[in-house]
Amino acid sequence: MTDRLLKMAETKRQRVKAGVARRRAKEKRFRFYGIASISMSFAFLIVLMTTIVSDGYTAFATTEIELKVDLSREALGLDSGEIDKKALMQASFRKVLRKALIEEVPVEGRKQKRQLYTFISNGAEYDLRDKVIADPSLIGKTISYWALAGDNFNQFNKGNIKASTPEDGRQFKNNQVEWYNELVKEGKVRTVFNKNFFTNGDSRDAELAGIWGATVGSFYTLLVTLALSFPIGVSAAIYLEEFAPRNRVTELIEININNLAAVPSIVFGLLGLAVFLNVADLPRSAPVVGGLVLTLMTLPTIIISSRAAIKAVPPSVRDAALGVGASKMQMVLHHVLPLAMPGMLTGTIIGMAQALGETAPLLMIGMVAFIVDVPGGPLDAATALPVQIYLWAENPEKGFVENTSGAIMVLLAFLAFMNACAVIMRKRLERRW
Template identity: 90%
Template structure:
């Protein structure tokens, strides 16, 4: 009998050991799967960021060519007062730039001249004109001028166009490469920081296109969004948490708010197109319309986060305020709202970051238009940074490819900054009860 009991105990012990071993093996596999999933996601993120950075960092640099430019009145075609801005506006700055190129490199025929003239950006003549208008004493001199290079010259200098590519497969031809080598040997080509990428609006020429117009458009759009969504969202959250009766109507409102947070953003764009443009007749492509659409989209996020912040305030705070004679409105405004404000602000910043990266609703209200001028107000025609990226991504030119990646880098930097602000604000302002 004793032997039988011992065998049964030994068998049970072995079963327990086997079960523990299986459980530990499952835990190890689960841990391995979790680490593998995180590692895979991190690897994809690294590949994505590396691809964007490798294609986009060159957008922050541009190429310039040194030229000896004759600014004599005869070369500029000036006949009148050389200090008169109207006279200088009509001067032939393109002509003197092209002549300086021909003085450096000899060409034969119209085709070669056209190929040579493409070395200079279309914006170089306007930069030279602005420089002369700022200092009219340059008239009559021969100056050393660093002219911005055209797109193909710029891309070849950056290495985005390879000489090893067959000539039929690239726009920068062999003869142009010979001219480039000649200028490079004479140290007349340099790479500088591309300030125009951050100060210009959109352009048909990749080397002149910038993100400033889209950045200002995004700023006005987010300004309208913040001015409307924050007070409305906070007021709605306070009403639902502190004043609304608990009935079916309130439950229906809460369900709809939660459902709106999951509605695709393009639906809000269609709503904005139907209501704000077709019915209210607001200006198309204006940041004020974009702000209204993004307000509708971000309101559920702000309301949900604000309600969670209000719920986190202990009931004892409310009871204490009411106990000393405060009205319910005073209790909410003077005690609950200040304590819940950090969480509300965190949710608002996250909602603004989401709005900053939205493209689909803005496409529906016409902010996809080609806008060169920088908007001066929320009622002017404008585009937004995500829409600008979408527009550039459709262009096959090498310059727009790097501009697209460069703009994505700037957008990601803004998003990371806004999310970092939300995290820092939550850490510094949150209270533990």
């Protein structure tokens, strides 16, 4: 009998041991799968960021060519009369730049001249014109002027166009490479910080295109979004959490708010197109319309986060305020709201960061238009930074490829900054009860 009991106990012990071994093996596999998933995601992120940075860091630099420019009256086509701004606006600055370039690289024939003229950007003549208008004393002199290089010259200097590529497969031909080498030997080529990328609006020329117009458009759009979504979202959260009766109507409202947070953003764009443009007849491609659409999209996020912040305030705070004679409105405004505000602000910043990166709803309301001028207000035609990236991504030119990646880097920096602000604000202002 004793041997039988011992045998049964040993069998049970072996079963328990085998079960523990299986559980530990499952736990190890689960850990392995988790670590493998995280590692794979991290690897994809590194590959993505490496690709963006490697393609986009050159957008922050540009190329200039030094030329000896004759600014005499004869060269500029000015008469002997008084020189004013109107006369300088009509002067032949392109002609003097091309003449200076031919003096540096003598060529013959119309075809070679056309190829040589591409060394200088179309914006160089306007930059020189503005410089002379700002300092009319330059007229009559021969100055040393660093002219902005054209896109192909700029890309070749940066290494984005390779000389090893067969001539048929590149836009920078062999004779242009020889002219480029001559200018480099003479010290006439330099690489400088590309301020145009941060100060200009969009342009057909890649070397002149910048993100400033889109950045200002995004600023006005987010300004309208913040001005509308924050007070409306916070007010809705306070009402639903503190004042609304618990019935089927409020339950239906809460369900719809949660559902709206999961609605695709393009649906809000269609709503904005139908209501704000077709019915309200607001100006197309204006930040005010974009702000209204993004307000609808970010409201669920702000309401949900604000309600969570209000729920986190202990009931004892409410009971204490009511116990000393405060009305319910005073209790909410003077006690609950200040304590919940850090969480509300955190949710608002996250909602604004989400709105900053949205493209689809803005495409639907016409903010995909080609806008050169920097908008002066929310009612002016504008585009946004994500939409600008979308527009540049459709252009196959080398210059726009690097501009696309450079703009993505700037947008990611803005998003990281806003999310970092949300994290820091939550850490510094949060209260532990």
